[in-house]
């Protein structure tokens with residue numbers, strides 16, 4: 423019989439390390455746990471962390487025994503002592519060796535996965551096409567990997583949708599970044615010496631990041647225009663106080679995403695967009711097509727025709743950029759125009775990005791941590807579609823219409839195909 427966690431609501435005094443050790447000791451007597459390990463990110467410029475203090479108590483309530491790599495949240499100015507009820511372990515191999523679940527933001531290095539026990543769960547962003555060696559190792563080690571970028575875009579999964587939470591922050595940040603590179607202000611201002619008109623901001627690509635950029639620029643007093651190839655975004659732009667650039671092209675693709683434009687459509691769109699590009703003080707581009715390089719929305723010729731002092735913030739730099747002059751990761755001056763192409767923008771807002779990401783991960787974990795054990799219901803669309811690997815096989819996108827929920831991930835099978 424499983425014994426529920428019996429946690430002391432009045433912790434006794436002592437150092438953080440002593441309190442954690444005492445509380446862990448008290449709890450190891452007769453209780454089953456799910457060992458959860460949180461990694462310190464190692465990729466350059468990655469400031470985020472997969473656990474924040476506000477999530478700890480919620481995870482413990484679900485039956486998690488938490489372990490964290492020393493200094494995991496240093497980059498967002500949270501010391502280890504901020505994490506009550508979390509055992510801090512310096513060595514990352516030791517940290518993951520006994521873990522049932524390992525949490526991270528970026529895909530971990532191969533040595534970490536090598537140190538994980540077979541059959542354990544890994545939750546992080548993966549982008550499998552860029553991580554062939556990692557995926558191979560996940561298969562060999564029979565790791566069940568949930569890739570955060572695979573969370574389905576359905577209403578029930580919104581609370582787990584890390585792509586959305588991180589994109590919303592990026593959209594906000596793009597406006598701040600762009601405005602500090604302009605030699606002018608965004609709102610209309612009237613002074614004794616005369617009035618200054620509002621800046622014109624054009625947002626191209628109205629997904630989660632684009633709509634947030636549009637709303638932020640509008641709040642800051644700019645005159646805002648939005649453009650997308652999905653016509654349904656027109657209403658969203660209008661509701662946020664922007665006007666919509668109508669091009670007459672509808673490029674709705676599968677699953678609510680956009681498709682690539684045909685050469686004829688591109689010519690038609692360019693003719694309309696050029697006029698708006700030429701008038702803009704600040705352009706924010708966010709256009710993306712899943713599995714494809716970023717579509718080029720602004721040509722070199724169009725950049726050459728822009729206002730002197732104008733700024734482009736290209737949020738699609740990771741996929742190669744939406745502007746022909748974009749240099750991913752760099753800020754370049756092309757004539758009188760500045761082109762900013764920051765990479766991993768959510769990490770620049772590491773505190774908020776970690777808070778939202780940790781909540782997304784918690785909401786996903788809450789689907790599988792029950793009564794102090796891991797129980798994956800492979801008929802749950804969210805879990806089945808987010809899983810990348812399980813039991814040595816690649817998981818297919820389609821969930822298997824199984825008859826009854828499985829009791830534990832070690833004994834249940836998702837729809838899987840041979841690697």
Ligand SMILES: NC(=O)c1ccc[n+]([C@@H]2O[C@H](COP(=O)([O-])OP(=O)(O)OC[C@H]3O[C@@H](n4cnc5c(N)ncnc54)[C@H](O)[C@@H]3O)[C@@H](O)[C@H]2O)c1
Nearest residue numbers: 575576577586627628629630650651678680708709710717
């Ligand atoms: N849980 C949910 O229901 C949920 C959550 C988030 C997003 N969504 C939907 O998913 C879809 C994608 O959102 P996203 O933020 O991931 O988008 P994304 O990052 O894939 O793309 C950003 C935007 O670029 C646009 N785009 C692509 N090619 C373009 C071009 N040539 N010119 C102009 N714009 C172009 C796309 O239409 C999209 O709006 C949207 O329909 C969004 O509403 C649903």
